[in-house]
Amino acid sequence: MARRHVTVHLDGDAARAVDALRADWDPAMLRICPAHVSVVYPEETVDEALLLERLEEAARETAPFAVRLGGVEADEDGAGGVFAMVEDGVPALETLRDRLLLPPQGFAGHPFHATIAHPRTSPSPATCWSRVRGGRLDATSTVHEVLWTVTDDVGREVLARFPLTGPATAPRVAMAAGVLVDGGRVLLGLRRADRASFPGVWDLPGGRVEPGESPRGAARRELREELGVDAELGAPWRRLVDDDLGAELSLWLVPRFDGGLRNAAPHEHERLAWFGADELPALELAHPSYVRLLTDAL
Structure with a gap:
């Protein structure tokens, strides 16, 4: 065959x-x-x-x-x-x-x-x-x-x-994040007002892909650092490319995780909160596509 x-x-x-x-x-x-x-x-x-x-x-x-x-x-x-x-x-x-x-x-x-x-x-x-x-x-x-x-x-x-004809240096900044869902709600973090980028908006837990990391590995690390949880990531879920920002964001759905979820990075997030799909349009979010993406996730 x-x-x-x-x-x-x-x-x-x-x-x-x-x-x-x-x-x-x-x-x-x-x-x-x-x-x-x-x-x-x-x-x-x-x-x-x-x-x-x-x-x-x-x-x-x-x-x-x-x-x-x-x-x-x-x-x-x-x-x-x-x-x-x-x-x-x-x-x-x-x-x-x-x-x-x-x-x-x-x-x-x-x-x-x-x-x-x-x-x-x-x-x-x-x-x-x-x-x-x-x-x-x-x-x-x-x-x-x-x-x-x-x-x-x-x-x-x-x-x-x-x-493979790509440049030695990636054309965009690679980011990775997890979409934690529970009971029809999604977890977001409120970025501190003194952050240099995207201050005072609601964002997904995640961050930059470091040298020597894959987006998958970066997502797991960021979830440990920011939320104190260990997530086994399965299939990739979404890839968001924004050439105006010069960034690409890889996303994983995280329906299950181990560890006591907490705001483990208070220097990054003022607080964490869970939101339903009907609450998302009223939030100031880090990217305009989040309403559609997170509604799909829920």
């Missing part, structure tokens, strides 16, 4: 390290397709045209980046496959995936990996795991393009290539 993925192919030492193991443990997979990391899986793709439109836009704004192969792991003691896990240091793969898999696409949240022994093609993935358990590949690959591919039992065809 043909399956379409968004992938990046590995190069250099990383590709050689994976292929050397495949030659021993999964020669069929070695023959079918190059060493690669899947970014979007077939079951996650709901609207293919929209996915490719997003991929084209993201590739224009993303600079080439490096990924590193790390430890070897397995599912079901090898019976479910053996994989070299990817250390997404920037983390650019996570940022790209969350941008591509905004609704209406699906989101499975598979860890990034390169397959060494696939359960459908390897003659003995469990034996492979018994031999390579505890190993590390410690090899780096530079990603210069993202691919739209189709794979079947015969081989892999590249349907479209998306070179």
Whole structure:
């Protein structure tokens, strides 16, 4: 059965390290397709045209980046496959995936990996795991393009290539925030009147994406710092781009969280409050789109 993925192919030492193991443990997979990391899986793709439109836009704004192969792991003691896990240091793969898999696409949240022994093609993935358990590949690959591919039992065809041509410095300030909802209400914080930007308005808990963070990682950190809660973020929810402000804001719905919610950053927010959809239009909000977005969330 043909399956379409968004992938990046590995190069250099990383590709050689994976292929050397495949030659021993999964020669069929070695023959079918190059060493690669899947970014979007077939079951996650709901609207293919929209996915490719997003991929084209993201590739224009993303600079080439490096990924590193790390430890070897397995599912079901090898019976479910053996994989070299990817250390997404920037983390650019996570940022790209969350941008591509905004609704209406699906989101499975598979860890990034390169397959060494696939359960459908390897003659003995469990034996492979018994031999390579505890190993590390410690090899780096530079990603210069993202691919739209189709794979079947015969081989892999590249349907479209998306070179990464973005600048080294991002064109916009990246921000991330969480939309906490409870009982038909959404949580907002009143920014202090002495804040340098957007003083005295109601805003979502969140903030700037720091160097070395993904928007997802920044949202989790900001929720801990500002609210004292630990949120496991699932599928990305919205991405708001405002070129007049030179900013982009990634949003996650947060229906559940751990920890005692409190105003943990009183230097940023005077207070926190919950609001229903009918109360939002009367508030002075940090961005005019918030009324529509938060009404959708509720």
